[in-house]
Amino acid sequence: MKRIMIGVAWPYANGPIHIGQVGGCYLPPDIFRRYHKMKGNEVLMVSGSDQHGTPVTVTAEEEGLSPKETAEKYHKVNSKALEELGVEFTHFTYTMNETHKEVARDIFKTLYQKGHIEIESMETYYCTNCERSLPDRYVLGTCPECGQEDIKGDQCDECGTLLDPQELLEPRCMHCGEKPELRESKHFFLKLSNFQEELEEYVKDKDHWKNHVLNFTKGWLKEGLEDRPISRDMEWGIPVPIEGYEDKKIYVWFEAVIGYLSTSIKWSEETDGDWTKFWKNPDAEHYYFLGKDNIPFHTIIWPAILMGYDEELNLPYDVPANQYMRIGGQQLSTSRGTIVSLPDILDDFSSDVVRYYITAVMPETKDTNFTWDEFEDKVNSELVGNLGNFVHRVLSFTYSNFGEIPHAGELDERDQDIIEKIERKTKEIGKSIEDRKFKQGLKKIMELSREGNRYFNEKAPWEDLPEQKERAGTTLNISLRIVKALCITATPYLPHSMEELWKYLYEDESVHEQSWKEALEPLEPGTHIDEPEPLYDTIDLEDMREESKLVDSLNNLDLKIGKINKVKEHPNADKLYVTRVDIGHEERTLVAGLKPYYNRGEMEGKKIVVVSNLKPAKLRGIKSEGMMLAAQEGEKVCLLQPEGEIGENIQGTRDGADIIEFDDFKELEFRTAKWENGKILSKDKLEPIKTDRFEGTSVALIEEGEAIILKDSQGSIKLDKEISVGKEIM
């Protein structure tokens, strides 16, 4: 049995994880972990949300939240999305936890006492206009290495160079755009130069590293290691634990890598685990999974910190960093743009389908492109057409002709041959995963499935029935052994669907409790087989693209729940009221032609739906800053009556959407509607989009036979009186 520690790069808690990062560093370690668990090895896999640093404070300022609120918000979002994808950690935490702060402070202090951290004077930026210091990401400028403009002062996303803000060309303040001035300040420097020789020695036997990781690291060492500032002048973060300097915070990258160790310790504290078995054991192997922009932190800075802190601690054995997976080709939805977040893609597709394609385009040795067209193509032709199809054919044929796993009679040469192939492929797939060649492993799974399809076709068990039932039974028994081997070997890649598959063969067991060598074990004849359901559905992106047209129309609107505070009569018009409406963060004047239908008392205090991104217009001399939505039937007018909070957006509409003209708004068709037998009943029967069954009369946005229902946090939007369906909203 081996002990394996897997460190997974800490996602910044400043936004949802995007699928490029999933292919870069979240899916590979999960495949690796699941495989080693099946091999009977003991695995400790740790990570958590990186909640400190300027990435979090910049987002917090943009979102109008405190850094802590932003950090907690995205920790929740990302933990949930990773869990849904099936990425399981031994311990997934966040850097705001006390154990982490304590370990980080202890390491900082120890390195300082040992002379590996020193105080030096340096010039840092200060904006006199904003009256604040500007640590890393608060300074924008041009990359001195590649010339990319508008990069942030900590790292160039284009060429990957690590920077100090002073190195930027044409620096400017992120807030006001003014040129900041340099001010002398004391900072703490990690003396990387102390570790030059030790690191050179460490890298010597790392021939098993990927080329790009090894070359990058050797490049740094060849240039000679420079000492790096690891403190910042900012409020958010872990205070520097040195007397007189508590105002300064530890640089986020210095403490984030420490998270691998602190989380292992925290895991020990909270369970009966023993972190030292993984960290102070020369036989334990440490693997770190990350994107290429994080290589130097894991092959230089983290090993140096470990060397300086405690010589007994294990150093990284391998750092299988991936390159970038970019989103290319036609977009699925314009509102989403070129970044696809993990929560978004999991809204539309099952997690194994996402895992399949992302593995197929994993950027293991070079940058790759995720394209929706290829996604559709590969899922349909490979996952559904090959693996799903083979498994379903075998299970269905067995179910309808035998109802149980048949006995194998005498085996012919072809049967023997395929059993040998199962053994060979299982070994090869395992070796690929062990070598961190996950794409190759997946390809071999598909090859085995293709072999299975070929064997099944050649043997044609349907031709043996009814006379040669035993021969057909033998073919099915062997085919089911292929199914079983596929199920075991594909479990690290497709954990959810393989669990479903396993239940057909072993009703009361879980595939996640099986060992890898179980792939080669024969099945128990006589076991009852249930009627199989297909494991995967084909994908049709054309359908989704149309759907997103309607979704996009809604997304271009800012429909808010408002409350009517005051109603006055319009001085120059008989039918108009002038109202003051609270829409959450502000009060607006809305002019509405409701005087013939409502008296003032009926309206004041009422909750309504306001089109708040409508271009303001003067109505008989008074400017109306938006419009309240109502439906009309003959002499009756009904206001929309939401139940959510004031200021809340109608679902699918967007806070801060661009201003639209009244004529463009009139192009949109909103009508009253009801639910009827899975359809939305309005002027016609319409296909519902992303809408569940709802009660009573509501309002639908309609386009080309499809409809989406207006909802708030409390459910579908009602109207304040009874009204028939199909009536226009205005």
Ligand SMILES: [Zn+2]
């Ligand atoms: Zn650059």
Ligand SMILES: [Zn+2]
């Ligand atoms: Zn400024």
